[in-house]
Amino acid sequence: MRRWIPCLLLAVLAGAGAHGADWKRGIEHQRIADRGDGTYLNPVLAGDHPDPSVLRVGRDYYLTLSSFDAYPGLPLWHSRDLVNWQPIGHAIDTNVGAIWAPDLVRHDGRYYIYFPARTGQRRSNYVVWADAIEGPWSEPVDLGLEGYIDPGHAVGEDGKRYLFLSGGDYVQLSDDGLRVAGQPRHVYDGWRYPQDWDVEAYAQEGPKIAFRDGWYYMVTAVGGTAGPPTGHMVIAARSRSIHGPWQNAPGNPIVRTASRDEPWWSRGHATLVEDIAGRWWMLYHGYENGYWTLGRQALLEPVEWTPDGWFAAAGGDLGAPLPKPAGEAVPHGLTLSDDFRGGRLGPQWAFHDPAPGEARRLAFGDGVMSMQGKGRTPRDSSPLTVIATDPAYRFEVEMEIEPGAQGGVLLFYSERLYAGVGSNGEQFVMHRYGEERPAALAPSRTGGRLWMRVSNDRHILTVHTSSDGETWEKYPVQMEVSGYHHNVAGRFLALRPALYAAGDGRVHFRRFRYQALD
The missing domain is CATH 2.115.10.20 (Glycosyl hydrolase domain; family 43)
Structure with a gap:
C-alpha cells in the first residue's frame, strides 16, 4: 500500500498512532433526555430538529x-x-x-x-x-x-x-x-415587543392552533429564528371563534431567551399539546448556547394554566432537570453508526438537495455501501449526511476508491460551506470554507483503500487517516468551524457529518461509526 501524501504540503503525515487506542469501538452514546429518575433534561431531541x-x-x-x-x-x-x-x-x-x-x-x-x-x-x-x-x-x-x-x-x-x-x-x-x-x-395583527429588545426582525410566523374550554389559542413565533440569541420568542392569542377577533395574552411573550447567558438561545416556534394526565406542554426549538452549528434542537417545557384561562411557561431557563410528562417510555433515539448491512439506506442518512433518482447511485451488499460518483467536488455531489447530536463527537469510515473516483469525509453545512478531507486513492484534497486545496485532483488510474476519522471537538476539526484501520496519522491541517452556521451562511441548516463520492467511478464505504466525546 502506498504512503498517503497530502497534496497541500507534500510531506509525510505526522502523528502516527494518534487517537487509535482511545476509540471506543462498538458502543455509540449520544445525549438522552430521560434521566431515569422521573425527570428529563433538555433537549428531548438533540441536534438539528x-x-x-x-x-x-x-x-x-x-x-x-x-x-x-x-x-x-x-x-x-x-x-x-x-x-x-x-x-x-x-x-x-x-x-x-x-x-x-x-x-x-x-x-x-x-x-x-x-x-x-x-x-x-x-x-x-x-x-x-x-x-x-x-x-x-x-x-x-x-x-x-x-x-x-x-x-x-x-x-x-x-x-x-x-x-x-x-x-x-x-x-x-x-x-x-x-x-x-x-x-x-x-385575521391577526400579532403582538409587538419593546423596540429596545435585541431581535432579528418582527417575522410573525409559525401559527399553531389549539382548542381548550371553548377558546381557540393561537401560538405564534415572532422576533426571527436566528440573529441575536435574544430574538426568537413565543406569543399567544385567543378567540371564541376561528375567525377572530384574536386577543393577545397579557403575559406575552410566553417564552423568550432574555439573556445570552442562558443555556438555550433563540427559543421559539411552539406547539401546545396535552398529555394523557391532562397536563399541558410546549414543544419548541432553540440553539444551544455557543453551538449554532448543531442547529435548532427540540425542547420540551411544561405549561401552567392561570385562573383567567391563559397559560404560562413553567420550565424556567431549561438548564435544570424537569419532572417528566405522564406516559411510558419507548426506546429513544436513532443510531447514527451504520454497518451497511440493512440492504438499503439507513434512516439516519439523507442526501443534500438530491436530484430525481438520486438513490440509484447507491448499491448495498456484504456490509458495503457503494456510491456512484457525482460532480467533481462536495458542492455538486449531493453528499450523504447525518444529524450530529453532540457538541463533541467523532466518526470514522473505511473507503475503497475506484479509479476515476474521489471520496471523502466532511462536516457539511451547504454546498457553499463545508470542511474535511477527500482523496482520489493516491492523493489528498483539503476542503475548507467550501473550497478545495488543491482546486482539483486529477483522476487516479489505480484508486486506493483507506480509513478516515473526523473529530469535531467543540468546533475544532481534526482528521486522521490510516492504511490499515489500526495505525493512524494526523492530517497536518486542523480547522475551526464555529462559524459554519446560519448567522454566517444563511439557509437555517446545521453542520452535519457527511460522506461524499465524486468523479466517474464508485466509492465503497464500510463500517461508519459515530461516537460522542466527553
Missing part, C-alpha cells in the same frame, strides 16, 4: 419537523411520554425544495402534513397525506399559496378546515384538505 410539530393520538404522540434540503424529508417520530422518541420513517421522497415549518395533523382518521417549500425564488405550500402514520404517504400536492410560510391547520366552530399562515392571514380549505377554497384573509 427545528420547528417541531407534535400530534397526540390517544396514548401516542407523533412528531415531524423541518428537513430543509435533506431528503428523504419530513422525518416522523413516535413517543409515549414526549421525552423518549423513536423514528418511524419519512413522509416525503420527492424533492420539492427546502422544507420549512410543517404542521402534522389528523382529521377524520387521516394524517396530513402541511408545509412550505422553496425552490430557487419560488415558495409555495404543500400537503402530503396518509391513512396510517407509517405510510405510505402521498406525493406532495401544491396548494398554490405562494408568498406564505408555516401553515397551521385548524377546524373552526363551523366544521370547516382552515390554514393559518405567516403574517396573520388564514384561508379556508376544501373538505378533503387538499385544495384552497377561497382567498387568504387577514
